[in-house]
Amino acid sequence: xxxxxxxxxxxxxxxxxxxxxxxxxxxxxxxxxxxxxxxxxxxxxxxxxxxxxxxxxxxxxxxxxxxxxxxxxxxxxxxxxxxxxxxxxxxxxxxxxxxxxxxxxxxxxxxxxxxxxxxxxxxxxxxxxxxxxxxxxxxxxxxxxxxxxxxxxxxxxxxxxxxxxxxxxxxxxxxxxxxxxxxxxxxxxxxxxxxxxxxxxxxxxxxxxxxxxxxxxxxxxxxxxxxxxxxxxxxxxxxxxxxxxxxxxxxxxxxxxxxxxxxxxxxxxxx
Amino acid sequence: xxxxxxxxxxxxxxxxxxxxxxxxxxxxxxxxxxxxxxxxxxxxxxxxxxxxxxxxxxxxxxxxxxxxxxxxxxxxxxxxxxxxxxxxxxxxxxxxxxxxxxxxxxxxxxxxxxxxxxxxxxxxxxxxxxxxxxxxxxxxxxxxxxxxxxxxxxxxxxxxxxxxxxxxxxxxxxxxxxxxxxxxxxxxxxxxxxxxxxxxxxxxxxxxxxxxxxxxxxxxxxxxxxxxxxxxxxxxxxxxxxxxxxxxxxxxxxxxxxxxxxxxxxxxxxxxxxxxxxxxxxxxxxxxxxxxxxxxxxxxxxxxxxxxxxxxxxxxxxxxxxxxxxxxxxxxxxxxxxxxxxxxxxxxxxxxxxxxxxxxxxxxxxx
Numbered sequence: 001x002x003x004x005x006x007x008x009x010x011x012x013x014x015x016x017x018x019x020x021x022x023x024x025x026x027x028x029x030x031x032x033x034x035x036x037x038x039x040x041x042x043x044x045x046x047x048x049x050x051x052x053x054x055x056x057x058x059x060x061x062x063x064x065x066x067x068x069x070x071x072x073x074x075x076x077x078x079x080x081x082x083x084x085x086x087x088x089x090x091x092x093x094x095x096x097x098x099x100x101x102x103x104x105x106x107x108x109x110x111x112x113x114x115x116x117x118x119x120x121x122x123x124x125x126x127x128x129x130x131x132x133x134x135x136x137x138x139x140x141x142x143x144x145x146x147x148x149x150x151x152x153x154x155x156x157x158x159x160x161x162x163x164x165x166x167x168x169x170x171x172x173x174x175x176x177x178x179x180x181x182x183x184x185x186x187x188x189x190x191x192x193x194x195x196x197x198x199x200x201x202x203x204x205x206x207x208x209x210x211x212x213x214x215x216x217x218x219x220x221x222x223x224x225x226x227x228x229x230x231x232x233x234x235x236x237x238x239x240x241x242x243x244x245x246x247x248x249x250x251x252x253x254x255x256x257x258x259x260x261x262x263x264x265x266x267x268x269x270x271x
Numbered sequence: 272x273x274x275x276x277x278x279x280x281x282x283x284x285x286x287x288x289x290x291x292x293x294x295x296x297x298x299x300x301x302x303x304x305x306x307x308x309x310x311x312x313x314x315x316x317x318x319x320x321x322x323x324x325x326x327x328x329x330x331x332x333x334x335x336x337x338x339x340x341x342x343x344x345x346x347x348x349x350x351x352x353x354x355x356x357x358x359x360x361x362x363x364x365x366x367x368x369x370x371x372x373x374x375x376x377x378x379x380x381x382x383x384x385x386x387x388x389x390x391x392x393x394x395x396x397x398x399x400x401x402x403x404x405x406x407x408x409x410x411x412x413x414x415x416x417x418x419x420x421x422x423x424x425x426x427x428x429x430x431x432x433x434x435x436x437x438x439x440x441x442x443x444x445x446x447x448x449x450x451x452x453x454x455x456x457x458x459x460x461x462x463x464x465x466x467x468x469x470x471x472x473x474x475x476x477x478x479x480x481x482x483x484x485x486x487x488x489x490x491x492x493x494x495x496x497x498x499x500x501x502x503x504x505x506x507x508x509x510x511x512x513x514x515x516x517x518x519x520x521x522x523x524x525x526x527x528x529x530x531x532x533x534x535x536x537x538x539x540x541x542x543x544x545x546x547x548x549x550x551x552x553x554x555x556x557x558x559x560x561x562x563x564x565x566x567x568x569x570x571x572x573x574x575x576x577x578x579x580x581x582x583x584x585x586x587x588x589x590x591x592x593x594x595x596x597x598x599x600x601x602x603x604x605x606x607x608x609x610x611x612x613x614x615x616x617x618x619x620x621x622x623x624x625x626x627x628x629x630x631x632x633x634x635x636x637x638x
Binding site for chain 1: 323350355356
């Protein structure tokens with residue numbers, strides 16, 4: 001009984017702890033300017049939608065949303081397009097030095113961002129990639145590939161080899177085996193990888209700040225961060241914009257959740 | 272429908288030779304069983320025939336044409352896997368259609384074939400289900416169906432019944448045999464179950480340690496095993512086998528094991544003209560006679576250690592001067608442990624192996 005109580009308490013603490021800042025921001029976004037600045041803070045908002053209006057129209061939030069959707073979308077599609085075949089090969093095809101490649105991928109993803117910021121900037125400057133969206137997509141794809149490949153490779157490894165052999169006997173080429181048999185079965189893994197990649201590139205701030213200097217190219221995190229003027233921090237607008245920036249992610253995750261059901265491969269071998 | 276020929280197939284993995292110079296002919300319409308303990312190379316051989324595994328040397332012929340360089344698909348074979356390997360995201364109907372549509376078979380032909388096969392296998396009502404909604408036996412049928420709709424030259428089975436429970440296995444075995452006779456198909460079937468091998472096969476190919484031991488019809492394999500391994504591997508309880516030595520003494524051949532000496536009937540002499548040295552003598556439990564017999568036989572005393580009553584049969588565990596002897600009686604008898612009985616080992620039922628090869632003459636024609 002005490003154990004159960006502790007468990008419930010622990011869950012409550014964790015959930016409250018992680019949601020509290022977000023709830024505070026949601027509340028703030030609905031406040032009036034006076035309520036935002038009130039000391040002691042006022043808890044319940046009475047302001048309505050005006051901060052949202054300001055964020056959307058005065059601060060051009062929609063153009064940032066557009067940029068972010070483009071960058072995160074392209075990153076996700078590209079990372080999957082490269083990651084899926086790579087993961088399949090690493091999981092299944094007999095290959096010399098496979099574990100070195102997988103280990104190398106892991107090592108690459110451990111480099112601190114600060115350490116590679118300079119070289120990345122120099123490289124992009126050389127190929128005129130600064131202040132372009134593809135100049136941002138390129139490093140994003142590179143950074144997310146190790147994770148995508150690791151997730152998918154472990155997923156492909158789980159699928160029974162007999163299925164591929166059956167496909168081979170049925171007349172599939174390796175590519176057809178991948179697209180017609182393995183991919184549908186790896187759907188949960190693919191969605192997981194896609195969501196993680198999308199969230200990463202949606203939220204990424206540092207490289208966006210480094211590469212994009214023109215305001216019309218800014219992605220959401222960058223745009224929101226640069227709301228602040230010289231003398232004021234527009235907390236209300238920031239809060240409203242942050243809520244708007246988070247909603248698509250929440251929406252996507254909820255939408256894809258039903259695809260991320262494991263056990264789709266049940267019945268392939270004995271059930 | 273086709274015949275299969277293997278010529279001197281060898282396979283070497285990193286750890287060593289798993290198949291050593293296997294040659295085999297399977298004629299059209301034959302149900303051939305690859306039988307052996309696990310690790311004997313039978314599954315590897317099947318996968319080489321399928322093209323899923325490459326061989327180090329040798330050649331595979333289907334219908335007289337070498338297929339070594341062909342992909343599994345181009346060999347026109349169908350395989351039923353141990354775990355069925357049904358595509359989980361496709362319905363039964365789509366599973367059956369998959370191989371045909373990969374081969375660009377016209378739609379109406381596919382539908383016709385699926386209908387025929389589903390009818391034959393009694394899976395019509397399962398066609399729209401997913402594999403996860405099927406029982407083990409139903410999955411097994413669908414896996415069979417997926418092989419049959421293609422009408423391949425050769426059916427390959429990799430222990431297809433090993434995941435079914437005992438009762439279902441027996442009934443599926445019977446159905447499979449009927450099916451094979453009806454289709455007249457050439458089938459290669461891997462199993463480690465000697466009952467499956469005996470009941471299903473037209474030919475049993477016994478393998479051990481990567482070597483082909485014997486390839487004969489079941490009855491012949493049972494009655495005339497070519498070496499001690501085959502003799503011990505087929506039959507329950509297994510054949511009595513004694514490792515002993517042979518010597519010639521006054522025109523008679525004496526087999527000695529421990530304190531026991533048995534006078535053997537005059538077998539044909541081998542090339543060197545005499546029998547001397549190590550040898551293995553065997554007799555099947557059901558061939559040992561307890562009742563007096565007038566047939567030429569070795570007569571010896573045996574004391575009963577244990578009596579197992581299996582209902583239809585009785586298994587007696589005896590010893591002859593310390594050497595174990597198992598006897599199977601087909602009728603009930605009141606024999607109790609501790610008794611000593613005279614037993615007869617009929618000459619024509621003895622199996623003598625020297626240097627791992629059978630010495631007794633084989634009959635000229637099949638029994």
